[in-house]
Amino acid sequence: MCRLLGYLGDDLQVSALITDSDSSLTRQATDSSVQNFMNVAGTGFKAWENGSIYEDEPYTYKSIELPMYDRTLMGLTKKLKANCVLGHIRATVYGNLSLVNTTNVHPFQFTGTKIALAHNGGLTDFPKMKFALAAKCKPEIANKVEGTTDSEWIYALFLSMLDDPFANHTSEEIANAASKTIQEIKTLRDQFHIDTHSVINLIISNGKSMIATCFTYDFGCYEGIVSPAVLSPQMHSLWYTAGDKFGEHDGSWAMSDGNNDGTSTSIIIASEPLTRNDSSWFEIQKYSMAVIDRIDGKIKVDIRDLGI
Amino acid sequence: MNNKGEKTDILSGLKKSSLFQHLSEPELSTVSLISSLNKFEKGAALFSQGDRGGDVFIIVSGSVDVFIHQGIENKKKIATYKKGDFFGELAFFLKDIRIGTALACEKTTVVVMNKKIYDLASIFRTPGFVDFLKKIANRAGATLKEISQSMTSNKNVRLQFLNHLPSNSVEEQGIERRRKDGSNFKVDNLKNLHIFKRFDQESLVKLCKKSFKVNIKKGEVIFPENSIGKSFYIIVSGAVLIIKSFEIDGKEKHGKIALIPPGRPLGHLSFFDNSERSATAIACERTTLMEIELSTYNELVCTVSDETDVAFELLEGFIDDLAVAMVNTNRALVYASSQAGLN
Numbered sequence: 001m002c003r004l005l006g007y008l009g010d011d012l013q014v015s016a017l018i019t020d021s022d023s024s025l026t027r028q029a030t031d032s033s034v035q036n037f038m039n040v041a042g043t044g045f046k047a048w049e050n051g052s053i054y055e056d057e058p059y060t061y062k063s064i065e066l067p068m069y070d071r072t073l074m075g076l077t078k079k080l081k082a083n084c085v086l087g088h089i090r091a092t093v094y095g096n097l098s099l100v101n102t103t104n105v106h107p108f109q110f111t112g113t114k115i116a117l118a119h120n121g122g123l124t125d126f127p128k129m130k131f132a133l134a135a136k137c138k139p140e141i142a143n144k145v146e147g148t149t150d151s152e153w154i155y156a157l158f159l160s161m162l163d164d165p166f167a168n169h170t171s172e173e174i175a176n177a178a179s180k181t182i183q184e185i186k187t188l189r190d191q192f193h194i195d196t197h198s199v200i201n202l203i204i205s206n207g208k209s210m211i212a213t214c215f216t217y218d219f220g221c222y223e224g225i226v227s228p229a230v231l232s233p234q235m236h237s238l239w240y241t242a243g244d245k246f247g248e249h250d251g252s253w254a255m256s257d258g259n260n261d262g263t264s265t266s267i268i269i270a271s272e273p274l275t276r277n278d279s280s281w282f283e284i285q286k287y288s289m290a291v292i293d294r295i296d297g298k299i300k301v302d303i304r305d306l307g308i
Numbered sequence: 309m310n311n312k313g314e315k316t317d318i319l320s321g322l323k324k325s326s327l328f329q330h331l332s333e334p335e336l337s338t339v340s341l342i343s344s345l346n347k348f349e350k351g352a353a354l355f356s357q358g359d360r361g362g363d364v365f366i367i368v369s370g371s372v373d374v375f376i377h378q379g380i381e382n383k384k385k386i387a388t389y390k391k392g393d394f395f396g397e398l399a400f401f402l403k404d405i406r407i408g409t410a411l412a413c414e415k416t417t418v419v420v421m422n423k424k425i426y427d428l429a430s431i432f433r434t435p436g437f438v439d440f441l442k443k444i445a446n447r448a449g450a451t452l453k454e455i456s457q458s459m460t461s462n463k464n465v466r467l468q469f470l471n472h473l474p475s476n477s478v479e480e481q482g483i484e485r486r487r488k489d490g491s492n493f494k495v496d497n498l499k500n501l502h503i504f505k506r507f508d509q510e511s512l513v514k515l516c517k518k519s520f521k522v523n524i525k526k527g528e529v530i531f532p533e534n535s536i537g538k539s540f541y542i543i544v545s546g547a548v549l550i551i552k553s554f555e556i557d558g559k560e561k562h563g564k565i566a567l568i569p570p571g572r573p574l575g576h577l578s579f580f581d582n583s584e585r586s587a588t589a590i591a592c593e594r595t596t597l598m599e600i601e602l603s604t605y606n607e608l609v610c611t612v613s614d615e616t617d618v619a620f621e622l623l624e625g626f627i628d629d630l631a632v633a634m635v636n637t638n639r640a641l642v643y644a645s646s647q648a649g650l651n
Contacts, residue, residue, distance in 0.1 A: 195594075218593055218594075219547040219567075219569070219592065219593050220543070220545055220546045220547040220569050220570045220593055221545055221546055221594060222545055224497070225496065225500065226497055226500050226501070226545070226571075230569070230570060231500065231570055231571050232569075233567070285468060285564065285567070286567050287592075303468070305468045307471070
C-alpha cells in the first residue's frame with residue numbers, strides 16, 4: 001500500500017523526512033517495516049516554507065523515477081528547508097492494468113486551490129461508483145481531474161465539499177470537508193452495494209495546518225479469500241511523533257523531546273515510524289481524524305472520532 | 309550439564325512450582341536438562357530492564373523484587389516473588405526483552421529454565437505441558453488485563469468513547485440460535501488467518517467440525533464486560549471493538565481500548581483462568597465468528613487422540629496472539645497517555 005508522510009513545525013531540511021532517516025519515505029519504497037511489496041509507482045511531495053517567495057504556494061516535486069536512484073530528488077531535498085511537508089510514495093497493483101505516470105503521483109493540488117491531498121488505500125469497485133461520484137463534484141473541480149486514480153477523484157470530491165474550493169480555509173473547514181467526503185463516499189458505496197474493506201487514509205494540508213484521516217470502510221469484510229491488507233491493519237496505520245526537532249541525535253534518528261512545559265513545536269505524521277527506535281511514535285486509532293494546527297509556534301493535535 | 313546433587317535440587321525446585329504440577333517424573337526430568345540452579349546475593353540483579361533474554365525463573369529459596377524504571381532516578385516496584393513463584397515469562401511475549409529489573413531481596417536460589425522450555429512443550433504436547441502453557445498464557449492474559457485496566461483508571465489517559473452501548477448481548481440472548489455448522493467455513497480461506505498458521509488442512513477441517521459459524525450485525529454486542537463465557541471466538545471476517553466501561557465524574561463512559569481485525573481470537577483471556585470477561589466486545593462491522601465452546605476445547609485437550617494436536621495448535625495460536633496483543637495494548641496505553649499533553 002502507498003506510504004504517506006506529513007510534517008508541520010520548525011524549519012527542517014526536507015531530506016530528513018524524504019531520503020535520510022532510518023525509514024524515510026523513499027526507504028519505505030523498497031524496505032517498508034510493515035509490508036513486503038515495493039511502492040515504486042511514483043514519488044511526490046509538497047513543501048511550504050515561511051518567508052519564501054509566494055509562501056502560500058508549496059514547492060512541488062513529482063517523479064516516477066525509482067526513488068533510490070533519483071539524484072534530482074536527493075539533491076533537491078538536501079537544499080530545501082520547509083515548515084510543512086506532504087509526501088507520498090505510490091503503490092499500485094503489479095501488472096498492465098496499472099498506469100504509472102506523473103499525473104497519477106500524489107499529492108494532488110489543482111491549479112488555483114490552496115490545499116493538497118495524498119491518499120493511502122483504495123476504494124474497492126471504484127469504477128462502479130466513479131460516475132456517481134463525479135456527479136457530486138463541482139464541475140469546475142471535476143474538469144481538473146487528469147489522472148486515472150480513485151485518489152484524485154477523492155481529492156475532487158473533498159474540494160467540492162468546500163464552499164469555495166479556491167479560497168483559504170481554516171483547519172476546521174478542511175476537517176469538516178474531509179469528514180463530509182468520507183460520508184459521501186459511504187453513501188455511494190451503500191447505493192452501489194459495495195461492502196468490502198476499503199481504506200481511506202488521507203493527509204491534507206494548506207501549509208499551515210494538517211488533517212489526517214485513519215479510516216476504513218467495512219473494516220475486515222471481504223469476499224472469497226482474505227488478502228494480506230485486510231489481515232494486517234498495520235499496513236494502513238497512521239503514526240505520529242511530536243517534539244522540538246527531528247534529526248540525527250547522537251547517531252540515532254529521533255524527534256527530540258518537546259519543551260519542559262509539555263508542548264511541542266513540530267510534528268510528523270506517517271504511515272509507519274521514520275525512526276528505528278519507534279518508542280516515541282503513537283498510532284492513531286482507526287475511524288479517527290487528527291486535526292493539527294500550529295498556533296504561536298506550538299503544535300495542537302485534536303484526535304476526533306469519525307463515527308461514520 | 310548439571311551434577312547429580314544439583315539435578316536433585318533442580319527437580320525439587322521444579323516440583324514445588326505450580327507451573328509443573330501436572331508434569332510426570334520423566335517430563336520433569338526432561339525439563340531439568342535445560343535448567344540450572346543459580347544463587348544470588350542480596351541486591352544482585354537477576355536481569356535488568358532492557359536486557360535481552362527469555363529464561364524463566366522459579367524461586368527455590370529467598371525472594372525477588374521486580375522494578376520498572378521511570379527515568380534515570382525513579383523506579384517503581386511492581387511485584388515481589390517468593391519461594392515456589394515463577395517469573396520472567398513475559399519476555400517470551402515481548403520479543404525476549406525484559407520490561408523490568410529483578411533484584412534479589414535476600415540471599416536467593418532460583419531454578420533458571422532456558423526458553424527452550426516452550427519448544428519442549430510444543431514437541432511433547434502432553435496434557436501436563438498443555439497445563440504449563442495455559443498457566444504461562446494465563447499470567448500474560450492477566451498482565452494484558454492490568455494494562456487495559458490502567459487505561460481506564462488513570463485520569464491522564466485519554467480514550468475515545470462509544471456514545472451508546474446496547475444493553476443486550478448476543479451471548480445473553482442465546483448465541484445457540486445464531487449458530488450455523490462450522491463445516492461451512494472455507495478451509496482455504498481460514499489457512500490465511502494468523503491464528504491458524506500452524507494448522508494443516510486436516511487439522512483445520514477437524515476444528516471446523518467442532519466449531520460453529522456465527523454472523524453478527526454491525527453494532528451488536530457479542531458479550532458484555534463481567535459476564536461468564538462458555539465459548540471463545542476467532543474473528544473470520546469483520547472487526548470487533550473492545551470496550552471498557554467506567555465512571556468519570558459520576559457518568560458512565562465506554563472507552564475504546566482495542567480494535568480486533570480478522571484472524572485474531574476473542575474472549576479467550578477468561579478461558580485461561582475461568583474468570584469473568586474483562587471487557588465488552590462489540591462488532592464495529594458486520595462480522596463472522598468461529599465459535600468454539602470451552603467444553604469442546606477442554607475435551608479435545610484431555611482426550612489423547614489426533615484431535616489433541618488440534619487443541620494444542622490452537623493454544624499455541626492464542627499464545628502467539630497474546631504477544632501481539634501485549635505489544636498493541638501497551639502501545640495503545642502509551643498513545644492514550646500521550647493525548648493529555650497535546651491538547
